[in-house]
Amino acid sequence: MSFTGLVSIALGAILIENFILVKFLGICPFLGVSKKMDTAAGMGLAVTFVMALASVFTWLVNHYLLVPLNLQYMQTLAYILVIASLVQFVEMFLQKSVPGLYRALGIYLPLITTNCAVLGVAVLNTTKGYNLLESLVYGISGGIGFLVAILLFSSIRERLEFSDHPKAFEGFPITLVSAGLLAMAFMGFSGLKIW
């Protein structure tokens, strides 16, 4: 796989097929923790981190366990198992070894154990038939895509706080409408040509 191929995977995951705004995966944390920019950044970083690790480990499990044993149909179950244990392990490891990062990611790390975007990246890696390196790149850039989307959205929501919208739209309605508009804006990237 050439370098351009990897770049194309990365760009695709970040912009063209953004996990939140185009694939509509991981909407829950996207709406839940996008009220403030700093929490949104924390969530985005945690997701990126877990997605990268999850794509590597699920690839290994798939390649060395599920495929040889003809158990691909148990993929979802096995991936959930892998991701959940992995996140738990990483959390313990960080708490001991990198307390700074542990505090930065905070509550978000265990929260995204069952984030569908994380499971989504693992399943998509398998469906697309990526190799280990490609999976890693796809995972990282998927996470970056998540980070970009949630950061953009949190800055919009911070402005919404002070905007003068109709009473009926207050709170979640206006949030969902803005999310929809942001998603539409991202549709523009679908025309992006990659080499």
Add this chain to the structure above:
Amino acid sequence: MHIDIMNIVWAVVVLGAIGAVFGIVLAIASKVFSVGADSRGENILNILPGVNCGGCGFTGCALYAEAVSRGDVPVDLCAPGGRKTAEEIARLMGTDVPESDRMVAVVKCSGGTGALKRFEYDGIHDCRSADLVGGGPLECPSGCIGFGTCVEACPFDAIYLKDGRAVVDHEKCTGCLVCVEACPRKIITPFSYNKDVIIKCSSHERGAAVRRVCGAGCVGCSICKKECPSGAITIDGNLAAIDPEKCTDCGKCVSVCPRGLITHSRPQSGMNSGETM
């Protein structure tokens, strides 16, 4: 339809094995990477009364204990626990209890039913309305009307009426001073919770005038000023005033005041009686 039973067995075995391996790894990791948790929060929680009143500003004792253990908040926010609890927490945290500057409200009037009335007010039963009618029904311009406008204003049920005047319960008072705003006579003032002796009169009238209209008002006789061992009392416009900086709460003035308007704010038993010696 043919079902290969071995397929199912393999799936169970493999997934079970994956789960078991991860479980064991996690169990080991939790031991290897275990971090000694800060147990102070838990210890503080044990000291706290555990009534979860929320008076400290946190939603429950556990959250307050945690915040204290992080060193974010003072150790003396627990009102039900009082000073004793604060000292215990301070010992645990290795700090001192800050000189608490808790303020409470005090109604500076001793008149009540002993105050002379100019007329019988029969309007809306509210101090503010009564005060608007020619300066109120009392002869004394700074006497408590006793209709309980402050009682209703108090969000903490800390003010009650006794003998026709308002009295603040200093244990219940949180020092929000809503009553200070509510009182049309402006005779409720902040007072340090740690202090004891209060002069309960706000009248600046001359002695003879006070004597005529009120059975308990300050006539500016200066006896308390002369008797005060620490020189804390001044007479300002026919009204005695205590300098809280100098006052030692010895209680001398309480016993010498011929009008009986200097009082203790605390019940006189236990610790204070010892200090007055």
